[in-house]
Amino acid sequence: MSARDDGKRVVITGMGAITPLGDDPSRLHDALCEGRSALQPLSALGEDSLPPTLGCELLWFEARNYLTEGNLRPLDRTAQLCAAAAGLALEASGWDAERIAAHEVGVVLGTMFGSMRTISEFDRRAVVDGPSYAKPMHFANTVINAAAGQTAIWHGLTGINATISGGTVSGLQAIGYAADLIRQGRAQALLAGGAEELCFETVFGFHHAGLLSGSRNGDAARPTPLDSRRNGFALGEAAALLMLEDAESAERRGATILAEISGHGAGYDLSRGADPSLGERAVVDALAGALDESGLEPGDVDAAVLSANGSIAGDLAEARGVGSLWNGAAPRLPVTAPKSMLGESLGAGGALQLVILLEAMRAGRLPGVHGLEDLDPEMPSLFASAESRAVAVDRGLVISNGLDGKSCALIAEARS
Amino acid sequence: MPPRVVVTGIGLVTPLGCGRERVWSRLLAGECGTSRVESFDPEGYGVDQGGEVRDFDPARYFRTLDPTSVGRSTQLAIAATRQALDDAVLDLSLLDPRRVGVIMGTTSGEAREVEAFDDHLIDERSAPAPTEFVRRYPCNVIPELVATELGVTGPNLMVPAACAAGTYAIANALDGLRAGRADVMVAGGADCFSRITYAGFARLGAVAPMRCQPFDRERKGMIPAEGSGVLVLETFDSARRRGAPIYAEVAGYGLACDAHHMTAAHPQADGAVRAMSAALDESGLGADRIGYISAHGTGTPTNDRIEAMAVRRIFNGRSRTVPISSIKSMIGHTMGAASAIEAAVCCLAIAENRVPPTAHFEQPDPECDLDCVPNEAREVEVGAAMNNSYAFGGYNASMVFRRAES
Known part of the structure; x- marks a missing residue:
């Protein structure tokens, strides 16, 4: 069933992003087009049980600059990131306090771990010092939906509040979930996206899983998506939320419309990464689902923002999925992979990709894949390069291919 | 449709x-x-x-x-x-x-x-x-x-x-x-x-x-x-x-956020009332058609008092007579599983016209003046049932099930 045949249409009216390259989507896009990478040795982990590791840290973020009035203590890092991005998105889309109070605005947050640090510290405190030393206020933040709930409290958002966890596809899956709620008329305005903190615990876990660029033998300094020498990814930290609204009510209030979400799709690889052909198939299912809902053919898409992050198997499955569906025409589809400069920000990644796509649509320029020198010969030929390029994008695609088998795709179209 | x-x-x-x-x-x-x-x-x-x-x-x-x-x-x-x-x-x-x-x-x-x-x-x-x-x-x-x-x-x-x-x-x-x-x-x-x-x-x-x-x-x-x-x-x-057994039809649901406190309910139960009301609206049933409520009913002093307030606000005069019970009295609070298990209870209550009790009930609380089916299961014509659940983050979720008439 095409989404356009039933229900309501969904538009994006604003976005907020907290990233290692700043909080302004347009300047973020400029930085990416200039090839300014946030990748550097991780400094803020404060632990010596890890080898030197590269990552994209949010070193500059001060919650108080965004969440100016009120008690910040109940909000942990993940909640602060989410609430700050939400504030930016509300402001950008013209939802002031008065309008918020008169409507039911909701939040749909994608996150892989939720508050990883809070959960682990709460538990370790109770084990080491005894349960009576565990802090009740921190317990509230150990539930995976805590950041979305805290964000609702901070901004007074009484609409549907939900969290979606789909590993590294969480952010894009959350946006698809929110779009469906609006289509069905269950919500009029939803902030949707993702947030993920970068903390010692996640770095430690991914390191021991052998998934980081420095976890294995090889070139630790090259978490370069799509490159033949890639050897794993680098973690990043970010939050990105977009304001999704029912098109009719957005138009009625005279909102600026950045794009329409015309379709999304998903796929699942039963082998969870063990069988490359099933991994490719999951990507194809996600792409085909999104195209079908949008009523588009592959040739109608002007550019794609990939989730490729330097992961050996994940990048290959994603590239092959695109190659398979574009069937020989993939070399004509401009693609980019912003995780080359922002790292793998897990639950935030897919939402951040959509922010970058919308900026590429506005600016007519697609950032390059930083550091890309030698496209993996195992991959089909792709239209990717290290340098940014001018591309007119009216219909853009975001792909999110997870570590363990889940794939999502979403299509955003400029309104003519 | x-x-x-x-x-x-x-x-x-x-x-x-x-x-x-x-x-x-x-x-x-x-x-x-x-x-x-x-x-x-x-x-x-x-x-x-x-x-x-x-x-x-x-x-x-x-x-x-x-x-x-x-x-x-x-x-x-x-x-x-x-x-x-x-x-x-x-x-x-x-x-x-x-x-x-x-x-x-x-x-x-x-x-x-x-x-x-x-x-x-x-x-x-x-x-x-x-x-x-x-x-x-x-x-x-x-x-x-x-x-x-x-x-x-x-x-x-x-x-x-x-x-x-x-x-x-x-x-x-x-x-x-x-x-x-x-x-x-x-x-x-x-x-x-x-x-x-x-x-x-x-x-x-x-x-x-x-x-x-x-x-x-x-x-x-x-x-x-x-x-x-x-x-x-x-x-x-x-x-x-395929001739499958049908327990019940999912008639509608409502989700609402208090945006008030991470762990404490809204003092006037506003979110809970909005969730119940939306679930009833979608199902096209008036509150008078609900024959059983599966309560969130955690057994904490505050939850039960606020939930009773929400039920009063939606069911008005019927709040004292509509059967409402909490199986958490018997299995405890199974966290993320709780509202799914309680959804199953609603379906079974509709299919069999029997409702489970609230166990360990001894003394009525004037602030919870409900018919909580104390200690003994009951046979009752259910027809339609409402499942209430609440969560950290100020979450309120209500769902209505009904007998699947052909």
């Missing part, structure tokens, strides 16, 4: 045992499944009662995956899912695997995995290096591993909405079926018993010392528990075509 969606299978894994028939009969008998915690030493927590699933053999339910390769919450979810599919007499091999979806909810996901990870961080000799941590812990593994176990690649979603997660999952399955995204949806919730959850509720002073007594004047709190509840949902036409 979107297709009608019905429940055709029920799977239950609870502190009162496994399987729809066993759990339902023990609930109707008013039995209690909570007791002293055994999965860790409760010394030092100040309380020691919990609802654990004992004598649980996951291997009975696994046909594809190795049960030891997955965490306990996933084990509970797969057990409930296999039961639900058997109960629905559904042969997956006859279906297109891309048209079968799995939607799950949880509060803490695979909490035991992060506990083992923490043990390693505390003392690396006490627990192995966490080489599988990032693959086994993130809560998205629960619906994904259920899908791998079943061999299905349709819509797959984890919606961790804390103690309302089961209702969120069933709601998404309803919407997905109506939108034609799948032919069959498996939906529910799962949470394993966790020392993190136990410590947290103990520190909030929310855990009852001996037993859970919802709506009783002397109620002293909830009892943390574990479990899984899973429903099989499909369209009414599909169920009729």
Whole structure:
């Protein structure tokens, strides 16, 4: 069933992003087009049980600059990131306090771990010092939906509040979930996206899983998506939320419309990464689902923002999925992979990709894949390069291919 | 008109045992499944009662995956899912695997995995290096591993909405079926018993010392528990075509956020009222048509008082006569599984015209002036039932089920 045949249409009216390259989507896009990478040795982990590791840290973020009035203590890092991005998105889309109070605005947050640090510290405190030393206020933040709930409290958002966890596809899956709620008329305005903190615990876990660029033998300094020498990814930290609204009510209030979400799709690889052909198939299912809902053919898409992050198997499955569906025409589809400069920000990644796509649509320029020198010969030929390029994008695609088998795709179209 | 969606299978894994028939009969008998915690030493927590699933053999339910390769919450979810599919007499091999979806909810996901990870961080000799941590812990593994176990690649979603997660999952399955995204949806919730959850509720002073007594004047709190509840949902036409048993129809739901406090309900129950009201609106039923309410009913002083206030605001004069009970009095609070298990209870109440009691009820509380079906199950013409669930984050979720008339 095409989404356009039933229900309501969904538009994006604003976005907020907290990233290692700043909080302004347009300047973020400029930085990416200039090839300014946030990748550097991780400094803020404060632990010596890890080898030197590269990552994209949010070193500059001060919650108080965004969440100016009120008690910040109940909000942990993940909640602060989410609430700050939400504030930016509300402001950008013209939802002031008065309008918020008169409507039911909701939040749909994608996150892989939720508050990883809070959960682990709460538990370790109770084990080491005894349960009576565990802090009740921190317990509230150990539930995976805590950041979305805290964000609702901070901004007074009484609409549907939900969290979606789909590993590294969480952010894009959350946006698809929110779009469906609006289509069905269950919500009029939803902030949707993702947030993920970068903390010692996640770095430690991914390191021991052998998934980081420095976890294995090889070139630790090259978490370069799509490159033949890639050897794993680098973690990043970010939050990105977009304001999704029912098109009719957005138009009625005279909102600026950045794009329409015309379709999304998903796929699942039963082998969870063990069988490359099933991994490719999951990507194809996600792409085909999104195209079908949008009523588009592959040739109608002007550019794609990939989730490729330097992961050996994940990048290959994603590239092959695109190659398979574009069937020989993939070399004509401009693609980019912003995780080359922002790292793998897990639950935030897919939402951040959509922010970058919308900026590429506005600016007519697609950032390059930083550091890309030698496209993996195992991959089909792709239209990717290290340098940014001018591309007119009216219909853009975001792909999110997870570590363990889940794939999502979403299509955003400029309104003519 | 979107297709009608019905429940055709029920799977239950609870502190009162496994399987729809066993759990339902023990609930109707008013039995209690909570007791002293055994999965860790409760010394030092100040309380020691919990609802654990004992004598649980996951291997009975696994046909594809190795049960030891997955965490306990996933084990509970797969057990409930296999039961639900058997109960629905559904042969997956006859279906297109891309048209079968799995939607799950949880509060803490695979909490035991992060506990083992923490043990390693505390003392690396006490627990192995966490080489599988990032693959086994993130809560998205629960619906994904259920899908791998079943061999299905349709819509797959984890919606961790804390103690309302089961209702969120069933709601998404309803919407997905109506939108034609799948032919069959498996939906529910799962949470394993966790020392993190136990410590947290103990520190909030929310855990009852001996037993859970919802709506009783002397109620002293909830009892943390574990479990899984899973429903099989499909369209009414599909169920009729294959001659499947139909428990009930999912008539509508409502979700609302208090935006007031992370752990305390809104003082006037505004969010709860909005959720109930939206669920009734969508179902097209007036409050007078609801024959049973499955309460969130945790047994904490505040929850039950606020929930009673919300019921009064929606049901007006009928609030004292509509039967409302809390099975948490018998199995404890199974966290993300709770509202899925309670959804199953609503379906069974509609199918059998029997409602389970609120156990351990002794003294009425004037602030909870409801008919909480004290201590004895009751035969009553149900017709339609409402399931209420509330959660950290100010979440309010209500769902209405009704008899599936043809």
